Amino acid sequence: MAVASVAGVGLGWTPLSALARATVQLSVVALLLRGILSVPETVGAFLLLMAATASWTASGRLRDLWHGRRAAVTGVVAGAAVSLTAIFALHLVALQVRFLVAVAGIIIGNAMSAATLAGRNFLRAAGHRRDEVEAWLSLGATPSRANLEIGQEAVRESLLPNLDQTRSTGLVTLPGAFVGALFGGASPAEAAQFQLVVLAGIALAMTICGVVVTRMLGRTPYVVATARD
Incomplete structure (x- = not known):
């Protein structure tokens, strides 16, 4: 301060x-x-609480967009659900309550960030390229097609910071999952394996979330007017 x-x-x-x-x-x-x-039976309620909180936070950031809240909630839930299902279905991490809570917290948190970044990048790009979108619409293109490239750019920009951090893992930073596994008694090799799974899960969740959010936001021509305002 x-x-x-x-x-x-x-x-x-x-x-x-x-x-x-x-x-x-x-x-x-x-x-x-x-x-x-x-009481392991309560883990479902806790995961639901995390997902609901993340969805609510992200939806608040996108409330000025057309159906922004719905897009944020759908993106967070879809991204986190697919990523967590893949991780535990492939037995990359043991299906134990402590592992499930730890991994879910990381995945859901990053899905929330992806929803916010993708949505705000979409709004910014739509404002800069509104003439291009209006040209597509005047030629009879659907809103989804008119906003497709804007959405793709928004997803790409939202993923770059995380991908840069992934590239520097071990050289510039020691991620929390790696350090936490070490503190928990895992060997360096086991901690590294756990961290790689988490990094891959984050990338998957963020990609799915970003795509879902931007595709939903791109379904309406009113996004252009909102971005202009």
Whole structure:
């Protein structure tokens, strides 16, 4: 806060309030996880809570877009569901409650980020290329076709930061899943294997989420008008 204040960034009390909120939330989650690990049957409800919270957060970011909330919820759920199903169906990670909760939290969180990034990139690109979209529509193209390339660009841009981080894994950063596995007693080789599975799962979830969100947003010509405003 002191550095931001001196630099004139204007964050105010936001860093402190963010840490305070994280403290409260992590305390609650720690209590919930203690109960979940003791009663595995409740894991479904906890996963639903995570998915609902992520969907609500992402939908709030896209509320200014046509059916943005619906697109965000659908994208997050679809991306996370497909990725988690693939990971555990292929037995890449043991189907145990503690592993399921850990992996689901990472996957769902990144799907939420993908929905927000893809949606906002879509809106920005639609504003810059509205004349191109209107030209497509004037030629009789469907809204989906008129917005197709914009959606593809939005998905690509939303994936690049995660792909760059994946490329630098082990050289620039030691990801949380790798460090967590080490702290949990896994060997470096086992931790690396777990991290690779997580990275692949994140990429799959984010790709599916981004595609679903942009395809749903691109179904209406009103996106162009919204972007212009």
